[in-house]
Amino acid sequence: AAPSTSTDSSPSSYPTSHDKIQQPADTQMFIDNKLVPSQAEQWIDLFDPATNNLVTRVPQNTHEEMTAAVDSAEKAFPAWKATSVLARQQIMFKYVALIREHWDRLAASITLEQGKTVADAKGDVLRGLQVAETACGITTQITGEVLEVAKDMETRSYREPLGIVAAICPFNFPAMIPLWTIPVATITGNTCIIKPSERDPGATMILAELAEKAGFPPGVVNIIHGSAKTVDFILDEPRIKAISFVGSNKAGEYIYSRASANGKRVQANLGAKNHCAVMPDCNKNHALNAIAGAAFGAAGQRCMALSALVLVGETKDWVPEIAERAKELSMNGGFEPNTDLGPVISPQAKERIESLIGTAEKEGATIVLDGRGKMPEKYPNGNFVGPTIIANVTPEMTCYKEEIFGPVLVCVNVETYEDAVNLINSNEYGNGVAIFTRSGSTAQRFQKEIEAGQVGINVPIPVPLPMFSFTGNKKSVAGGGANTFYGKPGIQFYTQQKTVTSFWKADDAVSTRAKVNMPTQS
Ligand code: NAD
Numbered sequence: 001a002a003p004s005t006s007t008d009s010s011p012s013s014y015p016t017s018h019d020k021i022q023q024p025a026d027t028q029m030f031i032d033n034k035l036v037p038s039q040a041e042q043w044i045d046l047f048d049p050a051t052n053n054l055v056t057r058v059p060q061n062t063h064e065e066m067t068a069a070v071d072s073a074e075k076a077f078p079a080w081k082a083t084s085v086l087a088r089q090q091i092m093f094k095y096v097a098l099i100r101e102h103w104d105r106l107a108a109s110i111t112l113e114q115g116k117t118v119a120d121a122k123g124d125v126l127r128g129l130q131v132a133e134t135a136c137g138i139t140t141q142i143t144g145e146v147l148e149v150a151k152d153m154e155t156r157s158y159r160e161p162l163g164i165v166a167a168i169c170p171f172n173f174p175a176m177i178p179l180w181t182i183p184v185a186t187i188t189g190n191t192c193i194i195k196p197s198e199r200d201p202g203a204t205m206i207l208a209e210l211a212e213k214a215g216f217p218p219g220v221v222n223i224i225h226g227s228a229k230t231v232d233f234i235l236d237e238p239r240i241k242a243i244s245f246v247g248s249n250k251a252g253e254y255i256y257s258r259a260s261a262n263g264k265r266v267q268a269n270l271g272a273k274n275h276c277a278v279m280p281d282c283n284k285n286h287a288l289n290a291i292a293g294a295a296f297g298a299a300g301q302r303c304m305a306l307s308a309l310v311l312v313g314e315t316k317d318w319v320p321e322i323a324e325r326a327k328e329l330s331m332n333g334g335f336e337p338n339t340d341l342g343p344v345i346s347p348q349a350k351e352r353i354e355s356l357i358g359t360a361e362k363e364g365a366t367i368v369l370d371g372r373g374k375m376p377e378k379y380p381n382g383n384f385v386g387p388t389i390i391a392n393v394t395p396e397m398t399c400y401k402e403e404i405f406g407p408v409l410v411c412v413n414v415e416t417y418e419d420a421v422n423l424i425n426s427n428e429y430g431n432g433v434a435i436f437t438r439s440g441s442t443a444q445r446f447q448k449e450i451e452a453g454q455v456g457i458n459v460p461i462p463v464p465l466p467m468f469s470f471t472g473n474k475k476s477v478a479g480g481g482a483n484t485f486y487g488k489p490g491i492q493f494y495t496q497q498k499t500v501t502s503f504w505k506a507d508d509a510v511s512t513r514a515k516v517n518m519p520t521q522s
Contacts, residue, residue: 009102016108018333018379020053027058027201029065030208030223032072033216038065044198044227049115049343050333050382056113058198060226066233069222073164073191074239076219081161081189083217085139088187092136095183095214099129102210106203110174111334113200115342115383116298118334121175125203127463128179131486134466135183141491142188150521152505159495161189162241162265166234168255169204170247171197171345172301178204180470181244182211182221184490190242191220195234198227199345235259242266242494244485246303248403249475256478267483267493271403272431272476275308276460277420277446278315282436286458288318290436292325294460295409296387299341303476304432304454304461307404308393309411310420316413319391323369326387326409332376343383344406350383353406357388360399360410366391371407395423403429417442425451430474434460453481466490 008014015021026043028035038059046056059065080088099106107121116124146156167181178194185192196204204223211221224230231251234240235258242265245255252270259266276294278287294306311318334342344350354372361367371386388408393400399410414420424433434456435446443457453473456462464470469487477484483493 009105011104011108014105014108015112017335018048018050018053018112020051021055024054024056027056027205027225029059029061029069029225030205030221031065031069032222033212033218035205035209036065036068038062038225040065046113046199047346048112049345050335050379052347052381052383056202058201058225060229061224063233066224066230066237069193069224070164070237070239072219073193073222074219076217077161077163077191080186080191080217080220083189085142085187088189089136089138091215092132092138092183092187095211095216096129096132096136098210098214099125099132099207102206103129106175106206108335109202109206110200111342113202114171114174115345116301116334117339117342120298121334124173125175127173128176131176131179131466132183134486135187138187138491141488142495149501153501153503153521155499155501157497157499159188159491160498162494162496163190164193164240165190165242165244165494166193166240167195167244168231168234168247169194169196171199172298172303174200174203175207177246178207180246180485180490182207184486185244185494186216186220188491188494190494191222193222193224193234193240195224195226195230198225201225231255232258235262235264238262240264243268244493245269245478246485252478260479265483265493266479267485268478269303269470269472269485270476270478271429272303272305272472273308273400273403273427273429274304274306274432274434275310275424275427275452276306276434276436277310277417277424278312278318279417279435279437279439279442280313280315281438281442283438283458284318287436288322288325290458290460291409292322292329292387294434296326296329296341296407299344299385300407301344301405302461304463305405306432306434306460307409308400308427309409310423311411311413312417312420313415316411319368319389319411322409323389326369326389329387331374331384331386333379333382336378341387341407343379344385345383347383349406350385353385353404353408356399356402356404356406357390357408360390360393360397363397363399365393365397365399365410368411395426417446421446421449425449428475431472431476432456432462434458434462453477
């Protein structure tokens with residue numbers, strides 16, 4: 001059975017290999033706590049990236065089907081909003097326990113549909129689970145404020161849910177990113193519509209099934225499918241009050257403008273080109289391991305993948321040693337034991353990545369390690385690109401300017417720390433950045449001078465845990481990054497404030513003369 005139809009957490013009930021699925025089941029919607037088959041006329045074939053065998057067909061849901069999901073979310077909202085925060089918290093405790101119980105099954109779905117290794121897929125689930133775990137602390141996170149503003153008069157503030165909110169998700173973290181929305185949106189009293197990536201919706205379907213098991217009432221979590229048509233439906237549906245988008249700049253900038261023009265709240269995390277400055281005084285062994293891991297792990301398909309290395313001074317000579325470590329990484333099907341990197345998502349992605357490597361060659365860079373045409377023996381039909389290192393890159397080259405989103409590390413040489421900071425700050429993206437150094441003062445200076453929003457000091461992928469927020473900036477977010485995901489800002493995003501000012505006079509003796517001036521409460 002395909003993962004979207006299996007409800008068991010035991011390994012015998014879901015695929016744990018890249019073997020061809022004999023009768024692939026169609027992906028269903030999830031509406032009113034039920035799996036609903038689609039009557040779609042258009043279907044999107046989903047292939048295992050390691051083999052290009054068909055895994056499932058994903059529907060382009062019809063307008064009526066998507067409207068049914070919103071109807072369900074609308075119907076559920078008043079009662080869900082009125083449910084006590086303690087009751088919602090109990091459901092979240094159960095949800096957390098169920099995600100842990102189904103951790104391997106979720107990871108298997110991710111490996112099958114997205115291609116990343118099982119260990120990496122488990123990390124994908126865990127990073128989302130941590131958002132749900134942190135959401136369990138809602139009882140201390142959502143408290144309002146109260147102040148006695150005048151004699152016998154007080155103002156208190158509450159945070160109330162918005163209503164129906166929606167998430168439009170990318171392919172690269174099929175569990176983590178839906179879980180940036182589901183726990184935070186629901187525990188604050190909203191109902192939600194999730195549109196997973198049409199390239200790997202299986203994990204979201206399992207998360208929906210677990211939501212029902214955890215006790216979320218029908219309509220609180222709904223799943224719809226499709227590509228641009230589904231996105232346009234979400235953008236234009238007036239009952240949807242807020243949109244959480246994660247994905248490319250192309251889609252995200254469009255989504256941000258159209259949803260904002262329609263009066264919706266939007267949080268949108270976009271693309272990246274994450275740099276890493278390597279200082280000659282760093283712990284070389286730690287730095288080289290961290291760089292190879294962060295550049296090639298997940299086949300470079302992380303928005304926080306380390307993709308541009310800035311080699312300061314003599315560290316330009318370290319490239320062959322990075323290449324040695326990269327060569328030791330094992331590329332294989334994600335289910336195979338000891339695999340370090342799996343395939344990229346599609347044949348088109350592979351072609352695009354290989355053509356970007358080609359531009360580097362033409363534009364005068366040095367291909368130190370070439371992953372083009374590399375293929376694990378067992379998976380000759382997969383979308384594999386081996387770890388690739390391009391040296392002597394300059395900022396005007398295409399491979400430097402584009403987000404490659406594959407296992408490709410571009411290396412730029414600079415003379416000084418200042419040159420490194422200037423180069424990195426000139427880049428239009430501002431998602432993540434790292435520095436490797438043993439000097440506390442260099443690190444301190446770097447964290448102040450660098451513009452990117454998530455800084456790692458001897459840490460290659462500095463994605464903040466959910467007690468903080470995901471704080472990319474510049475072109476890596478839309479709308480100036482005012483609405484960031486999870487953490488305190490995440491709760492603020494999914495809630496609106498209400499303030500209540502009340503007057504209770506102890507002796508009830510009030511003058512008979514009306515006051516007409518603007519009350520100042522002073
Ligand atoms: P994508 O933009 O192609 O797709 C994301 C979502 O948008 C999908 O659900 C898709 O159906 C929809 N979509 C795609 N094209 C559309 C269009 N023209 N009109 C309307 N909707 C459209 O992104 P992807 O390839 O799935 O994900 C990779 C990208 O996501 C990379 O750029 C990566 O950096 C970025 N990303 C960013 C973060 C972050 O937090 N900054 C995290 C993960 C991924």
